[in-house]
Amino acid sequence: xxxxxxxxxxxxxxxxxxxxxxxxxxxxxxxxxxxxxxxxxxxxxxxxxxxxxxxxxxxxxxxxxxxxxxxxxxxxxxxxxxxxxxxxxxxxxxxxxxxxxxxxxxxxxxxxxxxxxxxxxxxxxxxxxxxxxxxxxxxxxxxxxxxxxxxxxxxxxxxxxxxxxxxxxxxxxxxxxxxxxxxxxxxxxxxxxxx
Numbered sequence: 001x002x003x004x005x006x007x008x009x010x011x012x013x014x015x016x017x018x019x020x021x022x023x024x025x026x027x028x029x030x031x032x033x034x035x036x037x038x039x040x041x042x043x044x045x046x047x048x049x050x051x052x053x054x055x056x057x058x059x060x061x062x063x064x065x066x067x068x069x070x071x072x073x074x075x076x077x078x079x080x081x082x083x084x085x086x087x088x089x090x091x092x093x094x095x096x097x098x099x100x101x102x103x104x105x106x107x108x109x110x111x112x113x114x115x116x117x118x119x120x121x122x123x124x125x126x127x128x129x130x131x132x133x134x135x136x137x138x139x140x141x142x143x144x145x146x147x148x149x150x151x152x153x154x155x156x157x158x159x160x161x162x163x164x165x166x167x168x169x170x171x172x173x174x175x176x177x178x179x180x181x182x183x184x185x186x187x188x189x190x191x192x193x194x195x
Contacts (some may be wrong), residue, residue, distance in 0.1 A: 012036050025054040091127055121175055128161075135185055152185040158185065 016028035
């Protein structure tokens with residue numbers, strides 16, 4: 001290794017220690033291996049599995065902490081700009097998987113493969129769950145006089161999403177999960193036969 005290469009590695013590691021020195025889930029060594037794979041070769045699947053495990057542990061911890069924190073402190077935690085970035089990265093996975101699927105061609109049929117992978121469906125499910133909770137919260141935060149008109153406008157949209165999922169599942173053999181419409185979002189008793 002040349003002096004220049006060694007100097008670059010030291011600089012990358014030094015920057016990672018400054019930025020992520022206090023991190024719990026990721027170490028500076030992990031950071032440089034992720035950001036500079038050529039300079040820091042490693043067993044990437046093993047690294048990815050380790051970090052994915054750390055994320056699962058962190059989500060479990062976060063759920064417990066938020067459940068126990070008083071409302072004021074919950075807001076203090078979730079008002080951090082990193083939380084918004086976390087949501088964006090989570091939803092971006094849907095777009096990334098869709099782009100990957102569009103680049104992948106079916107060898108037998110010579111056409112784009114269907115978005116039926118476990119990763120795609122998991123990402124789609126996450127988006128659906130977040131949509132449900134977000135709409136529910138938006139309606140609850142509105143004055144009582146506006147809640148029913150909002151439900152009346154939103155409910156047909158939710159039924160349309162489920163209709164598209166039904167059509168795709170029956171015709172294209174996909175496995176999109178149904179949108180579980182919270183009772184608070186229905187302007188009237190839910191007719192599950194329409195879903």
